[in-house]
Amino acid sequence: MTSAATECLLRMYDEHHELEDYQSGVPRWCTGCGDNAILAAVQRLCRDEDLRPEKTVFVSGIGCSSRFPHYMKTYGFHGIHGRALPVAEGIKMARPDLNVFVNTGDGDCCSIGAAHWIHAIRYNMNMTVMLHDNQIYGLTKMQASPTSPKGLKSNTTPRGAYLEALNPLTVTLGVQNVSFVAQAVDWIPEVMYDIISAAFHHKGLSFVRIVQRCPEWLPKLLEPWLHDPEKVLLLEHEDAIRISPSLAQVYKNRRRHDPSDLDRARETASGFDPIPVGILYRNPRVPCYEELRTAAGLRSTERIRKGLEAEFDKFTVWPQQAAEGAPAE
Amino acid sequence: MNETSLLQPPRNTVSPPSMPTGNKAITTLSEAIVEVISDSGEGAQRCGQSLGAVAARMGNGVWTVEIIPAEIRPPARSVAGASGNRIRLGARRITNGGDDTDLVVAFNEQVLLGRVRAGELKPGCIILLESMWREDADPAIAASYRQAYDQLVAAGYRVREIPMERECRAIVREARRGKNMFALGMLCNLYSLDMQLARDQIALVFGKKDAAVVAQNVKLLEVGYDWAERNLDFKFRIPAQRAVEPQIVVNGNTALALGILASGMEVCAMYPITPATSASHYLSDVFEKVGGVVHQAEDEIAACAFAIGASYAGKCTVTITSGPGYSLKQEAIGLAVMAEIPLVVVNVQRGGPSTGQPTKAEQGDLLTAIFGSHGDAPKVVMAAGTIEDCFYSMITARKIAETFNMVVVVLSDAGLATSQQPFPRPRFNEAWVAPPVDQSDLPAGAKPYDWESATGLSRRFIPGQAGGMHTLTGLAHDSLSHVAYDPESNEKSIHARSLKLAALQKTLKPPPVFGGESGDLLVVGWGSTRGAIEEAVESLRQEGRKVSSLHLSFLQPMAPGLKEIMGRFGKVMTIESNWCDRPQDEIIDETNRRYSALAMLLRARYLVDVDCWSEVRGQPIKPGTIRRVILDKLARPEESVP
Numbered sequence: 008m009t010s011a012a013t014e015c016l017l018r019m020y021d022e023h024h025e026l027e028d029y030q031s032g033v034p035r036w037c038t039g040c041g042d043n044a045i046l047a048a049v050q051r052l053c054r055d056e057d058l059r060p061e062k063t064v065f066v067s068g069i070g071c072s073s074r075f076p077h078y079m080k081t082y083g084f085h086g087i088h089g090r091a092l093p094v095a096e097g098i099k100m101a102r103p104d105l106n107v108f109v110n111t112g113d114g115d116c117c118s119i120g121a122a123h124w125i126h127a128i129r130y131n132m133n134m135t136v137m138l139h140d141n142q143i144y145g146l147t148k149m150q151a152s153p154t155s156p157k158g159l160k161s162n163t164t165p166r167g168a169y170l171e172a173l174n175p176l177t178v179t180l181g182v183q184n185v186s187f188v189a190q191a192v193d194w195i196p197e198v199m200y201d202i203i204s205a206a207f208h209h210k211g212l213s214f215v216r217i218v219q220r221c222p223e224w225l226p227k228l229l230e231p232w233l234h235d236p237e238k239v240l241l242l243e244h245e246d247a248i249r250i251s252p253s254l255a256q257v258y259k260n261r262r263r264h265d266p267s268d269l270d271r272a273r274e275t276a277s278g279f280d281p282i283p284v285g286i287l288y289r290n291p292r293v294p295c296y297e298e299l300r301t302a303a304g305l306r307s308t309e310r311i312r313k314g315l316e317a318e319f320d321k322f323t324v325w326p327q328q329a330a331e332g333a334p335a336e
Numbered sequence: 337m338n339e340t341s342l343l344q345p346p347r348n349t350v351s352p353p354s355m356p357t358g359n360k361a362i363t364t365l366s367e368a369i370v371e372v373i374s375d376s377g378e379g380a381q382r383c384g385q386s387l388g389a390v391a392a393r394m395g396n397g398v399w400t401v402e403i404i405p406a407e408i409r410p411p412a413r414s415v416a417g418a419s420g421n422r423i424r425l426g427a428r429r430i431t432n433g434g435d436d437t438d439l440v441v442a443f444n445e446q447v448l449l450g451r452v453r454a455g456e457l458k459p460g461c462i463i464l465l466e467s468m469w470r471e472d473a474d475p476a477i478a479a480s481y482r483q484a485y486d487q488l489v490a491a492g493y494r495v496r497e498i499p500m501e502r503e504c505r506a507i508v509r510e511a512r513r514g515k516n517m518f519a520l521g522m523l524c525n526l527y528s529l530d531m532q533l534a535r536d537q538i539a540l541v542f543g544k545k546d547a548a549v550v551a552q553n554v555k556l557l558e559v560g561y562d563w564a565e566r567n568l569d570f571k572f573r574i575p576a577q578r579a580v581e582p583q584i585v586v587n588g589n590t591a592l593a594l595g596i597l598a599s600g601m602e603v604c605a606m607y608p609i610t611p612a613t614s615a616s617h618y619l620s621d622v623f624e625k626v627g628g629v630v631h632q633a634e635d636e637i638a639a640c641a642f643a644i645g646a647s648y649a650g651k652c653t654v655t656i657t658s659g660p661g662y663s664l665k666q667e668a669i670g671l672a673v674m675a676e677i678p679l680v681v682v683n684v685q686r687g688g689p690s691t692g693q694p695t696k697a698e699q700g701d702l703l704t705a706i707f708g709s710h711g712d713a714p715k716v717v718m719a720a721g722t723i724e725d726c727f728y729s730m731i732t733a734r735k736i737a738e739t740f741n742m743v744v745v746v747l748s749d750a751g752l753a754t755s756q757q758p759f760p761r762p763r764f765n766e767a768w769v770a771p772p773v774d775q776s777d778l779p780a781g782a783k784p785y786d787w788e789s790a791t792g793l794s795r796r797f798i799p800g801q802a803g804g805m806h807t808l809t810g811l812a813h814d815s816l817s818h819v820a821y822d823p824e825s826n827e828k829s830i831h832a833r834s835l836k837l838a839a840l841q842k843t844l845k846p847p848p849v850f851g852g853e854s855g856d857l858l859v860v861g862w863g864s865t866r867g868a869i870e871e872a873v874e875s876l877r878q879e880g881r882k883v884s885s886l887h888l889s890f891l892q893p894m895a896p897g898l899k900e901i902m903g904r905f906g907k908v909m910t911i912e913s914n915w916c917d918r919p920q921d922e923i924i925d926e927t928n929r930r931y932s933a934l935a936m937l938l939r940a941r942y943l944v945d946v947d948c949w950s951e952v953r954g955q956p957i958k959p960g961t962i963r964r965v966i967l968d969k970l971a972r973p974e975e976s977v978p
């Protein structure tokens with residue numbers, strides 16, 4: 008026992024992680040895929056925060072983006088399409104001490120998993136959710152997703168998508184208990200890193216929509232935004248993201264946005280041209296479901312026995328004998 | 337108007353056996369089935385349950401079944417609105433709801449007609465009927481009451497009109513709510529039950545309210561008792577024998593919840609669905625006291641995924657549902673199978689398919705339980721045969737789930753869920769509460785799926801464990817949990833997951849045969865039919881019939897030795913509550929007959945010509961019905977097993 012504790016202490020001092028400690032395998036994403044940039048930012052974050060790999064879990068559903076956990080040398084849970092969030096909730100409920108991250112695609116989160124998405128916001132469990140929004144179904148080869156812009160030609164909408172795109176930010180900001188919403192774009196890695204870092208440090212469910220390029224199926228879709236810095240609206244605030252001077256040189260279109268202002272967040276979130284990038288909303292005071300639900304006191308065999316005997320007492324048809332049956336307290 | 341029978345289907349008039357008159361003789365009975373029915377909200381349930389509890393305390397065998405209307409608030413005085421309890425009392429242990437009812441207390445004639453039409457009453461059944469409707473201010477009500485009364489009497493029922501509400505009015509202002517305890521008093525008198533126990537029961541039931549409420553209900557009880565003593569000319573006694581051990585009385589769902597508590601599981605994820613919900617209601621009330629959590633998820637898929645997440649993170653979890661919810665969980669169950677995450681899934685079956693009959697009993701989900709989820713998804717399937725089993729099966733299920741890293745499905749049904757029966761109070765055993773899983777650091781090179789070649793077993797890795805980092809996946813994978821589509825890896829992992837079932841099977845013992853070890857007919861059953869089948873078998877054996885029965889708790893894998901057992905009988909058949917085609921139908925023959933689920937499984941596995949009989953009437957199969965089925969089967973000599 009002592010030796011294990013000492014070892015544990017030693018490890019705490021010892022442990023200093025390098026990027027390689029979080030890298031696993033060679034990502035199989037297409038060259039230029041925005042998922043690569045997200046992976047790089049996350050691995051950097053893990054290193055900078057010195058997260059213990061064994062105490063960290065990446066949970067995903069199914070899709071190109073959901074391959075993410077395979078490339079992390081932490082624990083990973085690559086589950087089924089659309090259900091990453093409830094799996095992550097179960098993990099967090101059982102083990103609040105683990106760092107839980109969720110990587111989910113726009114189909115995974117906003118279509119098949121939409122019910123879980125809404126409810127995850129409401130549960131507000133302490134985890135970081137990254138929505139890899141490439142506005143298309145990548146893995147299944149280019150079908151329209153709920154976030155595909157109207158008119159987008161895909162294999163299921165050869166004459167153009169029929170419906171207006173769903174905006175994941177305004178939807179999330181509309182759910183009761185929302186506590187952290189941000190938007191990042193894969194082509195400004197520095198800001199993406201800052202946002203994911205802020206999301207990680209937020210206590211509660213932090214929802215980060217990352218506009219992610221899919222050069223395989225939609226090589227042109229985001230080009231105008233890439234080429235024209237004016238089409239990006241950087242949100243800055245002393246309580247949120249600070250923009251470096253070098254970045255400020257390029258991105259002149261900036262706005263001071265107070266992340267505690269929900270109404271303003273909703274208004275800002277609804278735009279795509281220019282696309283707002285930064286922390287839209289943050290409220291650290293929303294209670295976390297795992298804390299509301301965690302019973303006080305240590306769970307022990309003795310406690311279970313007592314609880315059970317008390318219940319048996321209620322249902323015993325000879326109470327006087329029941330008292331004999333139960334060991335004296 | 338009088339010509340139309342209110343009592344469809346029409347019955348033959350049966351002359352009542354003579355009743356004791358004058359100085360009251362007490363008739364000794366070996367058993368009796370009593371119903372107490374009312375509009376919902378009039379307290380018949382409480383009366384019936386209390387009757388069961390008092391009889392159980394006296395040492396009678398008891399089986400109580402809830403009578404539940406399909407609607408939440410059916411209109412008052414409606415034929416479909418009967419709410420109450422059916423209580424079977426016996427001198428010996430009672431294992432099922434039995435056959436027809438001997439005596440009914442009805443608070444109005446309409447709810448009674450519902451029971452009559454359902455064919456639940458024995459010919460000549462005694463009916464204690466609230467009489468106030470005879471003089472009701474509404475002439476239509478008075479007329480319908482009189483018409484029903486006349487027809488019931490003409491049909492041979494022994495109807496006693498009793499002014500229950502009038503008698504109660506002397507004691508309580510709101511007599512409508514008090515007459516259930518008056519009825520309890522009458523029943524205590526008629527069945528010679530111990531009044532002190534009844535008073536204690538009232539104190540227990542109303543104890544949370546103030547002493548005045550208890551006193552008033554005790555008064556109603558006593559008035560009911562005296563009224564019966566003075567006005568009714570019959571009285572029964574069912575000999576009772578106090579059990580030596582303390583007994584508890586709960587329904588199947590409460591037993592499941594207590595079993596979850598006792599198993600040491602910490603999380604139950606669920607979404608409300610009849611008839612499983614009451615288990616979660618009860619668990620929600622008590623689980624937190626021992627540090628557990630009931631999570632009501634947004635749907636069954638989420639509940640199952642949440643359970644999987646919690647189990648994966650080291651806390652074996654249970655998710656509880658019924659048919660439609662069970663269907664929704666299939667993809668997630670497949671994930672747990674694929675990734676070898678221990679998981680307990682409870683399916684309290686109801687009538688299906690689709691929304692089916694939410695409150696009714698059926699055993700329709702056995703094949704779904706075994707074969708559900710796409711691909712080869714081996715999982716363990718158990719079925720509780722008794723209420724006591726509901727309790728212990730949760731402990732066993734967790735043990736198996738964690739020992740074999742498998743999904744364990746436990747089947748119960750609406751019949752067990754809402755029935756009550758005393759069983760010996762479980763004696764707490766520390767071994768029930770599984771020790772926490774080994775979380776020590778893993779040695780270098782440890783593989784998350786280091787399948788043992790003989791058994792397919794591998795050690796479970798838990799997040800938090802140093803050295804065990806890997807990405808679990810629902811994709812085909814190798815022993816390192818790396819996605820692997822090559823033919824060898826795929827077969828190797830499927831092979832390992834399949835072997836685990838065989839490894840479990842090697843630890844099982846052949847189930848005991850009920851009755852003789854060999855004979856003319858073996859009846860095989862599973863789940864809630866156990867009590868009724870064994871009762872029928874026992875009574876036929878007493879008449880010299882060479883019939884035995886076998887009850888399976890494990891449906892997947894099946895215990896060893898079944899083929900040998902079946903081989904010792906001339907004929908084998910299953911009796912189940914899931915559809916099988918009727919051989920007498922013109923277009924049904926051996927080439928197209930659909931067999932009941934267990935019969936199909938036994939035929940396929942053991943190459944034995946197992947016949948089947950089934951009924952899907954939404955209610956537990958009665959022992960009397962099973963007797964007839966067995967006699968019929970025995971009487972057909974031409975088709976014996978070669």
Ligand SMILES: Cc1ncc(C[n+]2csc(CCOP(=O)(O)OP(=O)(O)O)c2C)c(N)n1
Nearest residue numbers: 069070071072088112113114115144145146
């Ligand atoms: C239940 C189920 N339905 C459908 C699929 C097929 N499928 C796999 S990924 C996917 C969509 C992926 O799109 P998205 O979530 O946007 O992820 P991306 O590949 O774009 O990163 C679909 C429809 C599946 N795996 N499971």
Ligand code: SF4
Nearest residue numbers: 037040071145221223
């Ligand atoms: S298809 Fe698109 S989303 Fe998928 S890996 Fe290639 S570029 Fe990335």
Ligand SMILES: [Mg+2]
Nearest residue numbers: 112113141143
């Ligand atoms: Mg996508």
